Amino acid sequence: MKIVMLGAPGAGKGTQAKKISAKYGIPHISTGDIFRANIKGQTELGMKAKVFMDQGQLVPDEITIGMLLDRIQEDDCKNGYVLDGFPRTIPQAESLTKALANMGEQIDYAINVDVPDENIISRMSGRRACLKCGQTYHTVYNPPKTENVCDVCGEPLVLRDDDKPETVKKRLDVYHDQTQPLIDYYKKAGVLAEVDGTKDLEAVFQDIVKILGA
Numbered sequence: 001m002k003i004v005m006l007g008a009p010g011a012g013k014g015t016q017a018k019k020i021s022a023k024y025g026i027p028h029i030s031t032g033d034i035f036r037a038n039i040k041g042q043t044e045l046g047m048k049a050k051v052f053m054d055q056g057q058l059v060p061d062e063i064t065i066g067m068l069l070d071r072i073q074e075d076d077c078k079n080g081y082v083l084d085g086f087p088r089t090i091p092q093a094e095s096l097t098k099a100l101a102n103m104g105e106q107i108d109y110a111i112n113v114d115v116p117d118e119n120i121i122s123r124m125s126g127r128r129a130c131l132k133c134g135q136t137y138h139t140v141y142n143p144p145k146t147e148n149v150c151d152v153c154g155e156p157l158v159l160r161d162d163d164k165p166e167t168v169k170k171r172l173d174v175y176h177d178q179t180q181p182l183i184d185y186y187k188k189a190g191v192l193a194e195v196d197g198t199k200d201l202e203a204v205f206q207d208i209v210k211i212l213g214a
């Protein structure tokens with residue numbers, strides 16, 4: 001099963017992608033997590049990406065597309081995957097469609113997690129992230145068991161630099177301009193499913209399970 005998660009930054013794509021990954025036994029691939037791991041490891045890719053991420057802009061397609069297409073060739077992707085944060089532009093979506101078509105494959109579901117902009121700023125300012133394992137929490141809606149400590153790996157949690165309100169506003173503009181058109185792209189491809197992302201996170205997941213099948 002090959003799934004793309006669509007939605008604004010902070011809509012809950014990562015939260016739901018992790019739950020899908022655990023239930024259906026397919027890897028969760030987040031391009032944001034891959035970039036952050038590269039920034040932490042101070043790789044050349046990480047240093048290039050950081051400049052764009054800190055400004056709330058997209059990392060250029062020339063860097064992002066190759067990185068993602070390499071990742072989905074890996075062994076753990078044989079039975080599918082859930083993509084979180086990719087594609088974010090029409091050229092990214094077209095490259096993915098083309099690469100899959102060359103292998104006789106296609107995306108099975110594009111799930112749009114719909115959350116209005118008004119809710120996004122509070123979601124993002126409460127988000128806490130583990131930069132080691134990629135787990136995310138919310139101070140109010142999904143708190144860790146111990147304040148500011150990752151339940152999974154025990155690392156201290158951080159407020160991402162790009163989750164500060166000024167940057168979130170920029171990211172929302174970029175989303176509406178470059179990423180929202182993908183909803184139509186996947187609708188035309190006949191694989192779009194929509195869920196109401198304002199419900200609590202378990203209710204959103206139940207709606208997704210209804211779409212994917214138990």
Ligand code: ADP
Pocket residue numbers: 007008009010011012013014015016084123124126127128136137138139141142197198199200201202204
């Ligand atoms: P995205 O991957 O789309 O950027 P996240 O999954 O990281 O978004 O979610 C953003 C923030 O909102 C996180 O702090 C997360 O814990 C919280 N969150 C996710 N889904 C919900 C929900 N349905 N209700 C309330 N808070 C949520």
Ligand code: AMP
Pocket residue numbers: 009030031032033035052053054056057058059060064084085086087088089092162171
């Ligand atoms: P995320 O963790 O998905 O919120 O992504 C954080 C940041 O990483 C984004 O604001 C972008 O700067 C960058 N990024 C992640 N995925 C992509 C992508 N598919 N294309 C371009 N930039 C991306």
